[in-house]
Amino acid sequence: xxxxxxxxxxxxxxxxxxxxxxxxxxxxxxxxxxxxxxxxxxxxxxxxxxxxxxxxxxxxxxxxxxxxxxxxxxxxxxxxxxxxxxxxxxxxxxxxxxxxxxxxxxxxxxxxxxxxxxxxxxxxxxxxxxxxxxxxxxxxxxxxxxxxxxxxxxxxxxxxxxxxxxxxxxxxxxxxxxxxxxxxxxxxxxxxxxxxxxxxxxxxxxxxxxxxxxxxxxxxxxxxxxxxxxxxxxxxxxxxxxxxxxxxxxxxxxxx
Amino acid sequence: xxxxxxxxxxxxxxxxxxxxxxxxxxxxxxxxxxxxxxxxxxxxxxxxxxxxxxxxxxxxxxxxxxxxxxxxxxxxxxxxxxxxxxxxxxxxxxxxxxxxxxxxxxxxxxxxxxxxxxxxxxxxxxxxxxxxxxxxxxxxxxxxxxxxxxxxxxxxxxxxxxxxxxxxxxxxxxxxxxxxxxxxxxxxxxxxxxxxxxxxxxxxxxxxxxxxxxxxxxxxxxxxxxxxxxxxxxxxxxxxxxxxxxxxxxxxxxxxxxxxxxx
Numbered sequence: 001x002x003x004x005x006x007x008x009x010x011x012x013x014x015x016x017x018x019x020x021x022x023x024x025x026x027x028x029x030x031x032x033x034x035x036x037x038x039x040x041x042x043x044x045x046x047x048x049x050x051x052x053x054x055x056x057x058x059x060x061x062x063x064x065x066x067x068x069x070x071x072x073x074x075x076x077x078x079x080x081x082x083x084x085x086x087x088x089x090x091x092x093x094x095x096x097x098x099x100x101x102x103x104x105x106x107x108x109x110x111x112x113x114x115x116x117x118x119x120x121x122x123x124x125x126x127x128x129x130x131x132x133x134x135x136x137x138x139x140x141x142x143x144x145x146x147x148x149x150x151x152x153x154x155x156x157x158x159x160x161x162x163x164x165x166x167x168x169x170x171x172x173x174x175x176x177x178x179x180x181x182x183x184x185x186x187x188x189x190x191x192x193x194x195x196x197x198x199x200x201x202x203x204x205x206x207x208x209x210x211x212x213x214x215x216x217x218x219x220x221x222x223x224x225x226x227x228x229x230x231x232x233x234x235x236x237x238x239x240x241x242x243x244x245x246x247x248x249x250x251x252x253x254x255x256x
Numbered sequence: 257x258x259x260x261x262x263x264x265x266x267x268x269x270x271x272x273x274x275x276x277x278x279x280x281x282x283x284x285x286x287x288x289x290x291x292x293x294x295x296x297x298x299x300x301x302x303x304x305x306x307x308x309x310x311x312x313x314x315x316x317x318x319x320x321x322x323x324x325x326x327x328x329x330x331x332x333x334x335x336x337x338x339x340x341x342x343x344x345x346x347x348x349x350x351x352x353x354x355x356x357x358x359x360x361x362x363x364x365x366x367x368x369x370x371x372x373x374x375x376x377x378x379x380x381x382x383x384x385x386x387x388x389x390x391x392x393x394x395x396x397x398x399x400x401x402x403x404x405x406x407x408x409x410x411x412x413x414x415x416x417x418x419x420x421x422x423x424x425x426x427x428x429x430x431x432x433x434x435x436x437x438x439x440x441x442x443x444x445x446x447x448x449x450x451x452x453x454x455x456x457x458x459x460x461x462x463x464x465x466x467x468x469x470x471x472x473x474x475x476x477x478x479x480x481x482x483x484x485x486x487x488x489x490x491x492x493x494x495x496x497x498x499x500x501x502x503x504x505x506x507x508x509x510x511x512x513x514x515x516x517x518x519x
Contacts (some may be wrong), residue, residue, distance in 0.1 A: 156358035158328055160423065161347035161375040170371075174362045253362045253403040 039222055048226040051219070056210075057226070061234060064195060064206040067123065071130020072191045076184060079135045083142025083183075084176070088168055093143075100139055108132035108194040109201075116202055126198055126206075133194035134187040141183025145176025178254050181246045188242055192235045207231050272340060273301035274459040275325060275427060279334035282320055282485075294320050296484035298334070302459060302476075304426075309462045309470035310478045311513060317485025318463045319431055325461060326350045326429050339426060347375060351425030351458075355432040357412040359404040365415045366391065366400040372422030383422075390418040393452060410441040417452065427459040435465065446472050450497065467513050471506055472499050479516045489516045 021041055027033050028040035035043060048057075086093040086100070108129050119125035149172055157171045199208025211227035214220055282295040294317045302308050310318050323329035325336050327345040336343040338350065346352075351372075359368050369387035376383065391397045394414040404412050413433055420428060434442045446469060453460060464470050470477045474493050481488035491512065499506055 150358075152354055152356050152358040153360060155328060156352065156354060156360075159326055159346045159350065159352040160372060171360070174360070177362065250362070253405060255405060 037221060039225065041225075044222040044225040047220060047222040051223055057230065060205055060207050060210045060227075061230060064199065064208065064231075065234065065238070067126040067199075067206065068130055068191050068195045070123075071127040071195070072134045072188060074127060075131040075134025075187060075191065076138050078131070079138030079183070079187070080142050080180065083139040083180075084146050084168070084173065086139075087143045087146035088172055097143075100136070104136045104140070108190075109197050112198060112201055115198075121202055121204075126195060126203065129198040130191045130195050133190040133192075137186040137190060138180070138183040141179045141186070142176060145179030145183075146172050148179070149175040177250045181250060185239065185242060185246070188239060189235065192231075192238075196231055207234070271303060273337075274304040274306070274339060275300070275302040275461070276337040276340075277301070277321075277325070277334070278337070280321070280324060280331045280336060281333035282317065282324065282329075283332045293484035295324075295331075296486050298485070298487060300478065300487065300490075302461065304459055305457050306476060307453060307460045307462065307474050308476045308478060309464055309474040310480055311464060311467060311470050311517070312480035312485070313482055313517065314465075316480040316482035318480055321480070321485070322429050322431050322461060322463055325427075326352055328352075349426035351420035351423050351428050353413070353416050353420045353428065353430045353433045355435050357404070357409075357416040359412055359415055359419070361404050364401050364403055365396060365407070368404070368415055369418045369422050372419035376423065387418070387422060390421050391415075393421070393455065394418045394448070408441075409437050410445055413437065413445060414448065417449070421452075421456060421458075425458065427461065428453075430460065430462045432463050432465065434469070442469070447498075449473065467510055467517075468501060470513070471495075471509055472501070477509075477513060479513060489513070 025040040025042060028035045028038070028043070039047065082096060082100075086096045111129060111132060112125075115125040115128045119128055153171055153175060154167070157167055162170060195206075196208040199206040200212045203209040207227055207230060211224045214223045214227070277298055277300040280295055280298040281293070283291045283293045286292050298321060310321065312318050320329060324331050325338075325343065327343045327348060327350060338348050341348060343350075360371065363371060366384070366387055369390055370380075370383050373383040373386055378386070388397060388400065391400055394417055396411060396414055396418070399407060399411060399415075404415070407415070416433070417428075434445050437445060450473060462470070462473060471493060477489075477491045477493060478487055479489035479491070480486070489512075491509065493509060495503070495505060495509075
């Protein structure tokens with residue numbers, strides 16, 4: 001799936017975004033959509049800026065980012081350790097895998113009532129929900145990676161006298177890095193999604209709270225639209241940063 | 257200690273073999289009950305510095321035998337001695353080269369070779385020096401910083417040889433190392449291996465499907481017959497090197513091995 005340079009691909013992507021934005025703006029100006037419930041992008045940004053100072057937007061973004069990073073790190077660490085352990089140690093795998101499979105299909109949002117009861121309305125309940133969003137894709141990918149290490153690499157490392165933990169750290173884990181990296185990216189996207197949903201329901205700051213609060217307090221639809229765009233933008237930028245980190249980490253030897 | 261000086265090898269009566277395979281038998285449990293006999297009473301004495309090839313059809317147990325010598329697989333009966341010591345696992349002086357180069361893709365060429373020396377009691381800097389020397393030996397010192405995916409099949413296999421040599425093993429066990437290479441690269445690699453073997457003098461056990469390859473390289477060719485795997489012929493190849501495939505005696509040996517394989 002290679003088409004031209006990375007720069008050229010980016011130009012096409014940017015063109016697509018600009019075209020949609022322009023069509024949206026044009027549609028409101030021509031009266032095709034009602035600007036009181038769906039203002040155009042320029043009007044939305046202008047009136048959102050009039051209604052709330054930039055610091056409010058930045059503050060809510062910072063809170064959302066803080067929660068998603070915190071919960072994601074917890075989920076990534078737990079998912080990586082448990083996934084590797086379940087794949088490497090057969091006995092632990094027998095024990096842990098059914099438990100993971102049992103809990104995995106439960107949507108993280110279904111835990112919100114329990115999270116509130118257990119952890120209250122403060123930050124720990126958000127971390128918990130984000131943790132769940134990150135944990136399952138990461139634990140699954142770590143497990144898949146470590147159970148699919150090329151057997152010839154295992155044999156080769158045995159011929160150099162590696163075994164046990166040495167083999168886990170020098171062969172099992174590095175060989176699983178590409179699978180783990182995929183899980184990390186999926187987990188990051190999911191973490192973001194469940195956080196915003198959790199903030200819609202139970203929070204008093206953050207981007208999810210901000211847009212829901214505008215709706216319930218009879219505020220501005222423009223703020224809601226700008227809030228949604230910020231959610232998308234924040235996710236896009238952070239995912240690109242994660243992708244760049246992964247490229248630096250394994251890109252040269254793994255490709256892509 | 258896996259290192260054995262020549263004084264020890266020669267202290268026994270006559271020339272003690274580097275590798276002594278005694279009554280080695282291997283059977284696998286078959287799914288659904290029963291056992292399959294893969295190797296039956298293999299006996300081979302391989303002298304130090306000998307280049308020995310094992311030729312046979314798929315399923316004759318060549319790779320299993322090599323894995324037993326390597327200590328990666330346990331025999332069901334009998335034993336293998338390396339320089340007089342019974343093999344109980346890897347790291348007793350066996351260096352291995354696999355069919356799929358089996359380089360670690362996340363390590364550079366140099367790092368892969370350094371990895372080969374990991375169990376040696378050397379400082380990191382010494383291991384790196386040794387690895388650079390070996391890269392030079394296989395003609396790839398300029399590619400030290402490349403990752404396996406950035407190298408051709410022939411280069412990858414050279415690195416794999418350098419990695420196996422990093423342990424300074426007494427013996428080099430090679431499991432169809434050039435089987436996946438194209439014909440031209442394969443011939444180059446055979447010449448390369450002979451050059452390395454002359455430079456570093458190892459006992460080599462080389463597994464191949466190719467009669468021509470075995471004849472080009474070896475002092476001795478073992479024909480393994482299948483079901484169960486057993487030594488069918490043991491042929492000394494007393495041709496001078498470099499060998500020519502059009503040489504009359506080369507072709508006589510070829511016929512001899514071919515008739516052994518097809519009988």
